[in-house]
Amino acid sequence: MDYDIAIIGLGPAGSTLARLLSPSFKVIALDAKHQTGNEGFHKPCGGLLANDAQKAFIRQKLNLPKDILTDPQIFSVKTIDLQTKLIRNYQRSYVSFDRHKFDLWLKSLIPSKVNVLHNTLCKEVRRIIDGYQITYLDQNKTEHNVTAQYVVGADGANSLVRRMRYPQHKIRQYVAIQQWFTEQHPNPFNSCIFDNKLTNCYAWSISKDGYFLFGGAFSKKVATQHFEKLKEKLSMQGFIFGEPLKTEKCLVVYPNRLRDFYTGNENIFLIGEAAGFISASSLEGISYALDSAEILSKILNSGHPKPNKCYYQRTIPLRFKLYGKIVKAKLLTTPIWRKLIMKSKIQHTEQH
Numbered sequence: 001m002d003y004d005i006a007i008i009g010l011g012p013a014g015s016t017l018a019r020l021l022s023p024s025f026k027v028i029a030l031d032a033k034h035q036t037g038n039e040g041f042h043k044p045c046g047g048l049l050a051n052d053a054q055k056a057f058i059r060q061k062l063n064l065p066k067d068i069l070t071d072p073q074i075f076s077v078k079t080i081d082l083q084t085k086l087i088r089n090y091q092r093s094y095v096s097f098d099r100h101k102f103d104l105w106l107k108s109l110i111p112s113k114v115n116v117l118h119n120t121l122c123k124e125v126r127r128i129i130d131g132y133q134i135t136y137l138d139q140n141k142t143e144h145n146v147t148a149q150y151v152v153g154a155d156g157a158n159s160l161v162r163r164m165r166y167p168q169h170k171i172r173q174y175v176a177i178q179q180w181f182t183e184q185h186p187n188p189f190n191s192c193i194f195d196n197k198l199t200n201c202y203a204w205s206i207s208k209d210g211y212f213l214f215g216g217a218f219s220k221k222v223a224t225q226h227f228e229k230l231k232e233k234l235s236m237q238g239f240i241f242g243e244p245l246k247t248e249k250c251l252v253v254y255p256n257r258l259r260d261f262y263t264g265n266e267n268i269f270l271i272g273e274a275a276g277f278i279s280a281s282s283l284e285g286i287s288y289a290l291d292s293a294e295i296l297s298k299i300l301n302s303g304h305p306k307p308n309k310c311y312y313q314r315t316i317p318l319r320f321k322l323y324g325k326i327v328k329a330k331l332l333t334t335p336i337w338r339k340l341i342m343k344s345k346i347q348h349t350e351q352h
């Protein structure tokens, strides 16, 4: 084998694993993003760090550098139900940051002993005796093969590793669309929008560094159409959009059942969103990416004789926590329940 471990994808999950693995391993890590700068692949994201992700960074003794933070830091989320016209402000202690800078910062923390290949696309993971052969295209689109004993799929919502190795473990996916506008609202705000006619998930808006980000998750076939309709509806509610400066689109997994969370077998491990680890009620996924990477690093570093079984077992609490989010999502996307939840704790109703 050329390597002990091959990590496919360096988002929060892959970068964290690469940083926490013991230096005794020979590790290769492939990532579609460039090493620095604004070129290449950017992960579309709201860029909000939730409580659990903050806790993971505390455990890992990391602080966010100042230059990745964005302005303003808003600690309330206006929840808008377009069906019942209820509006409620909830307190949320998110840290707002620039997602691309965040990803590049996490990559920069990977020890130099790990062979990190940037701007590289993994094309195939094939079983061979005693391990796997990984085929990838480098930045010049030249094809290469390497072999590794263990493969870690940290390649996000549309994971090639999961699709290729576990086609039977399909998971529901939505299309997330996010547009950037010049911020024109007199008071910057973050919001979360429910409208059962246009999205069976939810939509959001975030004010960030002079921009107004508006996004939502939609069924694949109607995504663009429903995104535009939702913008029209919200314009009537006082949202100011203008001309979009940037449109981002990607798949986002939307787990629906306990068995949607899949952690791999036969020396392949799925971490982060590739495993289905994302909250169905808020689409918050960074904390689960960090947590699953940390759990796997401990297992591999300990030299456990049955690492797949152990990883499955140690992620059971995480899976049950995420199942709780599925139940919460089902309640929040059911208008009658949402109305009851929002009415039970109304602080004040208001229009923009």
Ligand SMILES: Cc1cc2nc3c(=O)[nH]c(=O)nc-3n(C[C@H](O)[C@H](O)[C@H](O)COP(=O)(O)OP(=O)(O)OC[C@H]3O[C@@H](n4cnc5c(N)ncnc54)[C@H](O)[C@@H]3O)c2cc1C
Pocket: 008, 009, 010, 011, 012, 013, 014, 030, 031, 032, 033, 041, 043, 044, 045, 046, 047, 048, 049, 050, 053, 120, 121, 122, 123, 154, 155, 156, 157, 159, 160, 176, 177, 178, 215, 250, 251, 252, 271, 272, 273, 274, 277, 278, 283, 284, 285, 286, 287, 289
């Ligand atoms: C629109 C949107 C907004 C979101 N907002 C938030 C938020 O505010 N807060 C939050 O906590 N979560 C948010 N999420 C969820 C969060 O972004 C993900 O759950 C999280 O990024 C998952 O981390 P990951 O490391 O598992 O995967 P990713 O962050 O998706 O990273 C995977 C990486 O793998 C690489 N890759 C993929 N395929 C290949 C390949 N074939 N070869 C080589 N490299 C490859 C890519 O470079 C990519 O960066 C949002 C999701 C979406 C879609």
